[in-house]
Amino acid sequence: MNARRLLYITGVVALIAWIIVPIYLIALGAFSGRAGVFRWPKSLWPGDATFAAMQVFLQVEGVWKAALNSVIVAGLCMLFSVLLGAPAGYALARFSFRGQTAYRLLIVLTRAFPLAILALPLTVNFIRVGLYDTTLGVALVHTALAFPFAALVSSSLFMGIPRELEEAAWVFGCSRFQAFMKVVLPLALPGLAATAIFAFVISWNEVFAAAVLTVRERTLTAYLLTVLSESPLHFRFAGGFLLIVPSVLFIFAVRKYLFAMWGISNR
């Protein structure tokens, strides 16, 4: 075995330890019941696998409502991010305008302020305009988080579509808008869909803003944060597992496009 191969395998093992092991442990905790959580050493497979914790957990009052809120917030966040981010990305990709570099920097800068600092002024302002404790309010904050990503990724998506294709569409009878709809959009669609799903996941996983800005209209993450701190350990695992699963599934579904977007590989 040569050194390169060794390095490769070490890397793979490290990544698995980093990502898969925690997920596996959470799953194990979620399905092995009250006793299993505390058992040591851990078994590789929960011998007495049970859906009991999961079942109880799903019957806890408010879980379904919180999950619905999460879906609404993430859906809105996805919609806003793409509707705002894609045109911004298109403008960055196709037009040269004064202050373009500054604008690009500004987009990234929106992520430079920690939410913890923004939380108090945001709360005050949200109360003032009536957005506090609404799904729309949380969705707007999440959009602010997801927008830079959506704008920059879609800009590189549009840059990857040759300008000549658009010009050909113009020459053959399209207005700018028609050319975008008939030629650019269909070609960018897979990438845009991936961007949308990524925005969805960002929102789904976000807990801080959701917890600060809501009281009754909690998202699943914010809800679990309060409920689970007072629950037995195996319930916490069950809650954690339910939170992870959708994100993992989504990312897995769009992994091909995420890789393509970031130019890592198109294979």
Place this chain on the structure above:
Amino acid sequence: MAGILIDRIRKTFGAATALSEISLEIADGEFLALLGPSGCGKTTLLRIIAGLETQTSGRVVIGDRDVSALPPKDRGLAMVFQNYAVFPHMTVFENVAFGLRMQKVDEATIKREVERAAALLHIEPYLERYPAKLSGGQRQRVAVARALAVRPAVLLMDEPLSNLDALLRLEMRSELKGVLQQSGTTTIYVTHDQTEAMGLADRIAVMHGGVIEQIGAPQMIYERPATKFVGGFVGSPPMNFIRMPVEAGRAALDGFAAHCPGSGRDILCGIRPEDMRLAPGGDGLAFRVMVAEPLGSTLLLTGKVQDQLIRVAARPDAGLKAGDTITLEPETRRIVWLDPETGRALGA
């Protein structure tokens, strides 16, 4: 069908001038080639005619409509792009039909016109395929078919053959000429390849540094270049320019002498490599061969007359090699006399 009038078109990019007051008239049904090295402004001019670029000043008139301010879609033209720009998410059929669909033509007409264009370019077998499954040459045919399907008044082509390999380019060139002659479409064809321009065009406009150096029939451009640049750019190998001293209206060098126009002390004698006869022992220019390249149809000799580098196309069986010295006799009536300062041709 329509003629095109380009009226004092100027284009600047910031401080840089890409086109300085170009005026040009193209007759209905004419095939005009814009020929020039890269960066001479030929593509910019084409894009201004298409409406993809906005001129700084000047007018473009197609037919009898001033289209200067119209978006591309309202100019009634079609274009073939250098990298084909075939839509990858549509079948060949939909690509060719694209312009007709935008014109809201009925389905039966679309089918008929697409099939006509496909037949012209021999792409019927691929109509249901996606462009990704086609070779470069086939994609190029699709791009041309797409342009011809709308029966445009004006067809613009931007180096359409430059991405094809040499053999395919030759094949497509003659095919293109046949197809366009048949359709009688007014065509502007941008190229940096002088053989393409010579072979295809009714007239060639040679561009250099944002101006048109000369415009005329290919043979005229070749035989009577208006400037040193044109003579050097058109023709392969390029025209020779031999500097000669003038005395009393006669240019003379070595044993060669001829009447010449102009009043300077020096003059440039422009002569094509194939217009010099080898005359062993006769009067003429003493030519020392430095390199001899057998090209099959000719033997290309590179060497010096005094200390001026020139090229001569000799017969392949001339039997000359590097180091030989021979006498050259330029054909006097094929000489173009040029002013050595301005590089412009002097009237005979």
